[in-house]
Amino acid sequence: MFKGLCAFPLTPLTEGEIEEKSFISLIENLVAAGVDAIGALGSTGSYAYLTREQRYQATKLAVSTAANIPVITSIGHVRFEEVVRLAEDAQKAGVSGVLLAPLSYQPLSTDEVFRFYERISAELSVPLCIYDNPATTKFEFTDELLIALSALNQVGSIKLSEIPDNRELALQRIDNLKTRVAKGVTIGISGDAQSANGLMWGCDVWYSVIGGMFPHYSLALTQAALSQDERKTHKLNSDLNPLWAFYHRHGSLCVIATVAEIMGVVASPCLPFPLQTLTGEERASLVQTLKQLDFLL
């Protein structure tokens, strides 16, 4: 499950409520393409903006729509007692695994983060992916901490947020992790623009935002990279550079949500208030870019 392409769909919202029909269509698109796993309610799925009831509702919909494809869902929350309840809900809804970022209001120490995962690990009967996401959590994992956490019972994967740009340094880091994490724990890459490199340099799974919208293309890119086809990987990835430039300016969620609105697969606006999709010139420019990227559609 924590291998290949794990695609993260949006959770389209209208006035704070889930647009079920669009959400189901997004999942069906992933099922038809045959992604390796579906990451319902990742950061891209706006999990942090939903009530407990909505998270259960969306997870159930995802599982029932996903057929035989494993669904993983985020159980993150600032309040630990709520993380426990979300874990129960997710398992009841039939997920194959859960994602968990160390959300906090106050900054956390390494020791606090370790205890947090240790305690939730004891509550779980499905595998857990450690969700490194410093842009939203402010917590920076060290490799030593990730390696220590990998030994916890339920940990099945680690989603890295950043790898060095430099090939040698990235290879060194990934190799160090892969050698030292507990047996069977996979290393995942996120941050779409660096993910093709991450896969070529040894990561096992791409936790992918673009995969939630364009799964066929993302699968082709994943397969090229995992089979070390450098030329094909480079071509498929660099063709997306215009999109990565938008990511760089506005963040992946804002861009992919705008793309979904432009394509008409979700209602507009689709993000939780006060988050906004692109407007004005940047939106017009994204419309033009998408026309050039018609191979995605």
Added chain:
Amino acid sequence: MFKGLCAFPLTPLTEGEIEEKSFISLIENLVAAGVDAIGALGSTGSYAYLTREQRYQATKLAVSTAANIPVITSIGHVRFEEVVRLAEDAQKAGVSGVLLAPLSYQPLSTDEVFRFYERISAELSVPLCIYDNPATTKFEFTDELLIALSALNQVGSIKLSEIPDNRELALQRIDNLKTRVAKGVTIGISGDAQSANGLMWGCDVWYSVIGGMFPHYSLALTQAALSQDERKTHKLNSDLNPLWAFYHRHGSLCVIATVAEIMGVVASPCLPFPLQTLTGEERASLVQTLKQLDFLL
């Protein structure tokens, strides 16, 4: 209400539940000292870790214990629809004002933050304090944005998080804000170690963590600073330097919660999991420091 000393008590928790008796005692201590306002459920009161029901429960307790002293409470939440409900709850509980930080999972733009306050301002019938807290929200307010927000109907105060160390620059910044914010909007200082200076340099109110535990001393410091008694202010503030050194190393919440545990006014541990109070040598050293600071007690 948004003047003088606004004291922020802890919300002591045991296994995620509010210890009502200790919480009431903390509030009674503030009432006896005659603070200008009580900031129930600030960051120090762990608001972000509580359920909606617990926030209502704590706010009602604070209001009923506070007698004639105005109570303000935080209505912050990542989900906007929940902010609206928390505002309703707070007003129903009888608060005199609310605090609101721009909590978000995704980074917010200036425009998104403006719309956020604009929309909640329209829902409120009590004054709002804009809660600048970049250490927890990651959002950095510009002075231009604060000035624009001050014109919203319900805005009554701005809680600054950081002022320049340099006296001239700090005076310039505070003077610029005071001259340009809407009439009647007060400027507050937070960050205990810089607050005496902030008050001497023109701020109207101290949003105080130490004030929630040691209100008599904090009132004396507030009065000295507001009356521009530089010598007395310097003496009262520099006597606290050993405590500010702990703040600097561990953050104000961890330190003041450890102080409360050491004094026996709350059960131990009193913070929401996974946050920890000080242990080992640092705790022993804080015990010694408190003995030297016996004038606080």
